[in-house]
Amino acid sequence: MKPKNLGELKQSGFHDLSIRQEIRKNLVSKLKTGETIFPDIIGYYQTVIPKIINAVLAGHDIIFLGERGQAKSRLMRSFVNLLDEEIPFIEGCEINDHPYHPVCRRCKALLKKKGDALPIAWKNRSGRYTEKLATPDVTIADLIGEIDPIKVAEGRYLADELTIHFGLIPRSHRGIFAINELPDLAEKIQVGLFNLMQERDIQIRGFNLRLPLEVFLLASANPEDYTNRGRIITPLKDRFGSEVRTHYPANWTDEITIINQEQKLVSLDGYQIITPRFMKEIIASISYEARSHPEIDQRSGVSVRMSIANYETIVSNAFRRSLRLQEREVVPRISDLSAAFASSLGKIEWFGLEEKREDQTFRAIVREAIRKVFASYFSDSAIEETLADFDHHKKIRVSEDMPAKKYGEQVKTIPSLHTSVERILEKHSPALIASALEFILEGLHLRGRLNKEEVGNEGVYRS
Numbered sequence: 001m002k003p004k005n006l007g008e009l010k011q012s013g014f015h016d017l018s019i020r021q022e023i024r025k026n027l028v029s030k031l032k033t034g035e036t037i038f039p040d041i042i043g044y045y046q047t048v049i050p051k052i053i054n055a056v057l058a059g060h061d062i063i064f065l066g067e068r069g070q071a072k073s074r075l076m077r078s079f080v081n082l083l084d085e086e087i088p089f090i091e092g093c094e095i096n097d098h099p100y101h102p103v104c105r106r107c108k109a110l111l112k113k114k115g116d117a118l119p120i121a122w123k124n125r126s127g128r129y130t131e132k133l134a135t136p137d138v139t140i141a142d143l144i145g146e147i148d149p150i151k152v153a154e155g156r157y158l159a160d161e162l163t164i165h166f167g168l169i170p171r172s173h174r175g176i177f178a179i180n181e182l183p184d185l186a187e188k189i190q191v192g193l194f195n196l197m198q199e200r201d202i203q204i205r206g207f208n209l210r211l212p213l214e215v216f217l218l219a220s221a222n223p224e225d226y227t228n229r230g231r232i233i234t235p236l237k238d239r240f241g242s243e244v245r246t247h248y249p250a251n252w253t254d255e256i257t258i259i260n261q262e263q264k265l266v267s268l269d270g271y272q273i274i275t276p277r278f279m280k281e282i283i284a285s286i287s288y289e290a291r292s293h294p295e296i297d298q299r300s301g302v303s304v305r306m307s308i309a310n311y312e313t314i315v316s317n318a319f320r321r322s323l324r325l326q327e328r329e330v331v332p333r334i335s336d337l338s339a340a341f342a343s344s345l346g347k348i349e350w351f352g353l354e355e356k357r358e359d360q361t362f363r364a365i366v367r368e369a370i371r372k373v374f375a376s377y378f379s380d381s382a383i384e385e386t387l388a389d390f391d392h393h394k395k396i397r398v399s400e401d402m403p404a405k406k407y408g409e410q411v412k413t414i415p416s417l418h419t420s421v422e423r424i425l426e427k428h429s430p431a432l433i434a435s436a437l438e439f440i441l442e443g444l445h446l447r448g449r450l451n452k453e454e455v456g457n458e459g460v461y462r463s
């Protein structure tokens with residue numbers, strides 16, 4: 001039975017830890033047992049996570065600095081796992097006061113009156129995490145609080161704490177408060193935030209109240225906004241004991257693991273989605289190329305969400321073909337990649353390019369991505385072997401809406417090419433062969449070994 005009043009709680013020996021101590025205690029016990037602390041976070045085990053652990057052990061508030069789509073929000077939300085399953089608080093308290101030492105006026109009075117009979121309630125950990133996206137229109141009332149006119153009308157004095165309607169941060173007392181895009185908070189709100197966190201003062205409309213809150217503060221920001229002079233008031237910056245820099249996946253494999261984990265496609269009855277490894281690598285590689293492209297604003301970055309959205313779009317384009325051609329297997333191929341332009345556009349900040357130029361630049365990025373992935377599969381000698389039977393009388397046609405079996409018929413006419421197609425596939429089926437064939441042909445073309453003519457929506461490769 002869970003304790004229902006202060007007396008029972010004391011008897012149960014419930015701890016008297018601050019939020020920071022509680023999180024540290026739970027982290028230490030996870031570290032001892034080797035439990036995964038941040039499940040679902042890919043590629044940060046050597047870089048970001050050790051820094052987070054240090055920060056928690058040090059009892060620091062943390063700011064995550066990184067470009068968009070680097071799992072900053074997800075990291076912040078993962079801190080919920082470091083909270084106790086449940087904690088007791090004084091029943092009816094708006095700010096979750098600890099039964100041992102309340103900070104709000106109502107509960108202090110109640111404790112004095114009731115003593116060990118003080119009624120307590122329990123709160124589970126998900127209710128102790130609050131997240132707010134900083135925007136310029138966030139107000140002091142939202143974050144800190146405001147005078148409640150109804151309470152004033154009831155005859156309370158303005159300076160009385162009991163007239164305050166608490167905002168999100170006081171309500172996060174003994175919990176985690178996470179602010180996304182911290183530099184977007186107006187300066188006066190930053191001042192209010194700082195006073196509350198550090199000086200433990202609430203300042204509302206000229207009234208000052210002392211309220212010793214315990215809040216574990218997390219924040220995120222774009223690194224350039226954060227270091228930009230004047231965007232963050234210095235004392236608030238000082239408040240964060242640790243700055244943790246996030247990053248994009250270090251390699252295709254990490255990016256693909258994230259795509260596999262996050263993509264929301266479901267196979268429909270009777271249709272099977274199979275995406276060859278090289279297609280996923282190309283999708284990851286497109287994001288990689290975009291992340292270093294001079295015509296893309298790297299300050300805001302290229303989110304991993306672009307890889308996920310591109311994957312979903314490319315597979316959907318393949319699915320549309322399967323429906324049209326009544327093919328049961330859904331296998332994306334090179335000719336589906338152009339569909340990704342739609343899912344990429346909104347995720348990239350171009351340096352003032354015209355729309356047509358954006359399209360051309362995106363195509364160039366896709367070509368470079370294919371070239372790199374192709375190079376990882378085909379050495380110079382493998383290219384020679386592939387081309388051995390590809391004489392100048394031969395040509396192969398491909399297109400987005402060509403049935404898979406037509407690819408199989410064509411490739412059989414060139415045995416050396418057929419061998420290479422089979423070599424890069426783990427399984428064989430008409431749709432997989434079509435995909436591998438397009439990949440190899442386009443790779444050879446980008447290496448300058450095959451000519452490609454585009455006629456309508458059809459591509460014709462010849463030597």
Ligand SMILES: [Zn+2]
Binds near residue numbers: 090103107108
């Ligand atoms: Zn209270």
